[in-house]
Amino acid sequence: MTRLIDGPELAARLRESFAEAILEVQPGWLVIAREALLPVMTHLKGDPELALDMLVAETAVDYEAHFEMVYQLASLRHNHGVVVKTRIENKVDPETDSLVGLWQAADFQEREIWDLMGIRFRGHPNMKRILTWEEFPGHPLRKDFLWVERQGPPLLEM
Amino acid sequence: MTTIQSQPYIVNVGPQHPSTHGVFRMRVTLDGERVIDVEPVMGYLHRSVEKLAEERTYTQCITFTDRMDYLSAMSCNFALVLAAEKLSGVPVPERAHYLRVIFAELQRIASHCMGAGQQITDAGAWQTPLLYMFREREKILDLFEMTCGERLTCNYMRIGGVSTDVPEEFLPALRTFVAEMPHHIDEYEELLVDNEIVLARFKGIGMLPPDVAINCAVTGPNLRGSGVNWDIRKVDPYGIYDRFQFDVPLGEQGDCYDRMMVRLKEMRQSVRILEQAMRDLPTGEVKTPIPLALRPPVGEAYGHVEGPRGELGFYLVSDGSPAPYRFKVRAPSFINLTALRGMVLGGTLADAIVTTGSIDIVMGEVDR
Numbered sequence: 001m002t003r004l005i006d007g008p009e010l011a012a013r014l015r016e017s018f019a020e021a022i023l024e025v026q027p028g029w030l031v032i033a034r035e036a037l038l039p040v041m042t043h044l045k046g047d048p049e050l051a052l053d054m055l056v057a058e059t060a061v062d063y064e065a066h067f068e069m070v071y072q073l074a075s076l077r078h079n080h081g082v083v084v085k086t087r088i089e090n091k092v093d094p095e096t097d098s099l100v101g102l103w104q105a106a107d108f109q110e111r112e113i114w115d116l117m118g119i120r121f122r123g124h125p126n127m128k129r130i131l132t133w134e135e136f137p138g139h140p141l142r143k144d145f146l147w148v149e150r151q152g153p154p155l156l157e158m
Numbered sequence: 159m160t161t162i163q164s165q166p167y168i169v170n171v172g173p174q175h176p177s178t179h180g181v182f183r184m185r186v187t188l189d190g191e192r193v194i195d196v197e198p199v200m201g202y203l204h205r206s207v208e209k210l211a212e213e214r215t216y217t218q219c220i221t222f223t224d225r226m227d228y229l230s231a232m233s234c235n236f237a238l239v240l241a242a243e244k245l246s247g248v249p250v251p252e253r254a255h256y257l258r259v260i261f262a263e264l265q266r267i268a269s270h271c272m273g274a275g276q277q278i279t280d281a282g283a284w285q286t287p288l289l290y291m292f293r294e295r296e297k298i299l300d301l302f303e304m305t306c307g308e309r310l311t312c313n314y315m316r317i318g319g320v321s322t323d324v325p326e327e328f329l330p331a332l333r334t335f336v337a338e339m340p341h342h343i344d345e346y347e348e349l350l351v352d353n354e355i356v357l358a359r360f361k362g363i364g365m366l367p368p369d370v371a372i373n374c375a376v377t378g379p380n381l382r383g384s385g386v387n388w389d390i391r392k393v394d395p396y397g398i399y400d401r402f403q404f405d406v407p408l409g410e411q412g413d414c415y416d417r418m419m420v421r422l423k424e425m426r427q428s429v430r431i432l433e434q435a436m437r438d439l440p441t442g443e444v445k446t447p448i449p450l451a452l453r454p455p456v457g458e459a460y461g462h463v464e465g466p467r468g469e470l471g472f473y474l475v476s477d478g479s480p481a482p483y484r485f486k487v488r489a490p491s492f493i494n495l496t497a498l499r500g501m502v503l504g505g506t507l508a509d510a511i512v513t514t515g516s517i518d519i520v521m522g523e524v525d526r
Binding site for chain 1: 469471526
């Protein structure tokens, strides 16, 4: 069974070098400061006891006050995983660091996030839209994206 | 003696091209016959499933998953209901657990038939091996149709079980299939393992070293073809997979040949799982009743399965309403394509076609 290293345990392991970067400890995940993303991720990948060598999934969620980046990492050597999150308060022109330098797996996933959620990644070598076309207006997965006017009543009135 | 000057030129392979497995486009820069750059272009089949799902109930979302990876609808259903069950805590009856495994493994065989068959078609063995495999895939689709009325877009699994129990004629038909399938796999192997076309076109082509595969988060038969032992059914057994005995076939060097062989061998292991699941299938209910508009508590969950193409996962965020607040799909075909560029650079254009075929992508899932 892939063991999820829970928030408190991961926080304990990171506290030594990144005490001030830890913003919030939850049972299932850890929220770290956006500025510390690259050093923390480099540590998670390089530390032999953690050895999180696979970026399983990277995604973003649009909350009212902020965007949340969710990184799911797994270690094939130790068969364990972690979930790390960061928050982006700037809702107008959000930007964060790219992880392409650490995991190539971030390449298409970050382009998808830029395309659909409109979060820019600093240091990404090819920050272009991937699923829609370059001239597409807006970023569809944002909650304020103007949806085509619906025919009939909303689907979810139960 | 005059030297011939060549200059790079660009060829668009796809989106309308028989060997790009749907509407995938490779913008290939060639120097003579050599590929010096490749840019995958996708999105032609983008339907914005993740956005559409945000205003539908969790049960309604199951229909979208059929239309993502349309060659393995059952596996997609399975991943979504697992995530939704994790989120809402709905229990699953014992019989439904077994039925899910039976259908997921049947789907894996059907999908690998398509994957391996199509790969060989790309190499120039035009249609014959593919049609051998389609013969068996057809029987699996008949089993699906018998149970849920659909062949491709099954929409069979539900949060808390499966939509309907299997009909009376299902188990005898499945028994016949499971008894016959190993002979058919022998037949495929006889046809392919030492086949001259296969060896010439697949051996040493489209190399994917294990460290690159892991760095690109490649999963499924592509990762195991590179010799990395990582199968979600083994490392993180979901449902009742921990009750079954099966092996994880591995490749040696990570070329197109290894990826094809892994798919052929996995079919055999799926038959093994089917035998055990059939033997142990209990009687009883197949579905826990849930409200029409299920309202999971506020929270988030990630459910994943080992689909025929790799780790297929759903990341769901609930705000307590009947619709998911965020519905994220971890699509294996999409992420596996990350490795494509490194696999085809420096080879010939013909090898690039074969390599793309060996990754076994489904555009419905890449574009969602």
